[in-house]
Amino acid sequence: MFDGIKFPPGALFIITTLKDKGKRCYLVGGCVRDLLLNRSPGEWDLTTDAAPQEVTRLFEKVIPTGIDFGTVTVLIKDIPFEVTTFRRDERYSDGRHPASVTFSKSLEEDLSRRDFTINAMAYDPVSNEFVDKYSGAADAGAGLIRAVGDPVARFGEDGLRSLRACRFAAVLGFTIEENTFAAISKTLPVTKKVAVERVHDELVKMLKAKKPSIGLELMKNSGLLDLFLPELINCLGIEQPPEYHKFDVYWHSLFSCDAAPAGNLVVRLAALLHDISKPACKVEFTFYNHDQTGAELSAEVLKRLKFSNDVIERVANLIRNHMFDYRPAWSDAAVRRFIRRVGIENLDDLFSLRKADTEAMGRNIGDSYLVELKSRIDKIVTEEHALHVKDLKVDGNDVMRELSIPPGPKVGETLDALLEKVLDDPAQNDREVLLKLILELR
Numbered sequence: 001m002f003d004g005i006k007f008p009p010g011a012l013f014i015i016t017t018l019k020d021k022g023k024r025c026y027l028v029g030g031c032v033r034d035l036l037l038n039r040s041p042g043e044w045d046l047t048t049d050a051a052p053q054e055v056t057r058l059f060e061k062v063i064p065t066g067i068d069f070g071t072v073t074v075l076i077k078d079i080p081f082e083v084t085t086f087r088r089d090e091r092y093s094d095g096r097h098p099a100s101v102t103f104s105k106s107l108e109e110d111l112s113r114r115d116f117t118i119n120a121m122a123y124d125p126v127s128n129e130f131v132d133k134y135s136g137a138a139d140a141g142a143g144l145i146r147a148v149g150d151p152v153a154r155f156g157e158d159g160l161r162s163l164r165a166c167r168f169a170a171v172l173g174f175t176i177e178e179n180t181f182a183a184i185s186k187t188l189p190v191t192k193k194v195a196v197e198r199v200h201d202e203l204v205k206m207l208k209a210k211k212p213s214i215g216l217e218l219m220k221n222s223g224l225l226d227l228f229l230p231e232l233i234n235c236l237g238i239e240q241p242p243e244y245h246k247f248d249v250y251w252h253s254l255f256s257c258d259a260a261p262a263g264n265l266v267v268r269l270a271a272l273l274h275d276i277s278k279p280a281c282k283v284e285f286t287f288y289n290h291d292q293t294g295a296e297l298s299a300e301v302l303k304r305l306k307f308s309n310d311v312i313e314r315v316a317n318l319i320r321n322h323m324f325d326y327r328p329a330w331s332d333a334a335v336r337r338f339i340r341r342v343g344i345e346n347l348d349d350l351f352s353l354r355k356a357d358t359e360a361m362g363r364n365i366g367d368s369y370l371v372e373l374k375s376r377i378d379k380i381v382t383e384e385h386a387l388h389v390k391d392l393k394v395d396g397n398d399v400m401r402e403l404s405i406p407p408g409p410k411v412g413e414t415l416d417a418l419l420e421k422v423l424d425d426p427a428q429n430d431r432e433v434l435l436k437l438i439l440e441l442r
């Protein structure tokens, strides 16, 4: 089993140490799944029959991460390993956390509390013992997400599991086994009670998948999307001008999200939500102002889903600006105003969004104009043209002195007016010239 895999020395050390004390210890959960699928594990979780206090005593650096739930973090050469005592979960009262946990002497019992068969395998790399009571390896081979035990009961205990099912389907490119899938819609009232922060985390993980559309479509078909992102459901069946668009707004949004770079959460979110206001703005085949109202609506949606203000602002800014209509005839001043409006730091993201948007129209519309716009932008940026008031060669003090006025709105208005002149003609950003201009603007 797992020939040729290099296991982290820290994990091997923990397992050997515990086994020397007569205990059992296995790699478990996500890491075993990922090894079987030839993916590199994000973290190496271990499970043992030793009590948390015992684990704590055996190793030098141990953090009591979740000691009440049996989890401690053992640091070996500063690399963290989560070691959890075999557990049995009892009664879920809030649909999320077990009301109590009891420790168990049985690995099998511990595996039975885990959510999916592919997450319920354990492996001891020292003795090469592989424990797969629920045929997780077969399901991994078949690309199936299958609940351990009765799916309705399991999703009824913990409503987060149905979202995890959709997330794993997207990330691994798997399908959800039929009965497991059917259980999602039967347990929606439980999932509805899950803390939004947990939902947020699952969405973020789903958005890192090669194709988030797999997970989102499963969420739609099971009723989960209706709970957490009903705005996207409103996009279903909203037709668009066929010469530009092959898909309705719902599918266009999902495919845009797939086409956006997987590692860029902000662009992925912007791609998913950029047309979210189209249903409300639709008049025949036009969607007037959907960029502005879409920015506002997405900010609302993302706030509800507990995204940070920074993410919300950046996504809204991209959506607000996603309809820019570049033509070679744009003057340099127009390019400078475009850079200022979008913000230099957001331009790469806006271009990524536009590429994803164009690709997801499904009509082979080229985007080579972006190369031209980009090179014009690069030129302006390297020439360090003034784009903001702070880039002007004069400041508020100069304005107040030249005009003999006290601080007030007039100072800002004057600076804005100077900037407009400089955007039109960068040569005007010269201290002597601007000081003269201040007097003329009086």
Ligand code: ATP
Pocket: 028, 029, 030, 031, 042, 043, 045, 113, 114, 115, 116, 119, 120, 158, 160, 161, 205
């Ligand atoms: P990833 O780390 O990629 O998100 P993972 O499977 O490792 O995937 P974790 O949340 O790290 O997920 O959980 C580790 C293991 O704990 C899982 O593999 C699974 O066995 C178990 N587990 C996690 N969450 C649940 C849950 N809600 N219900 C039952 N078992 C769970």
Ligand code: MG
Pocket: 030, 031, 042, 043
């Ligand atoms: Mg994990």
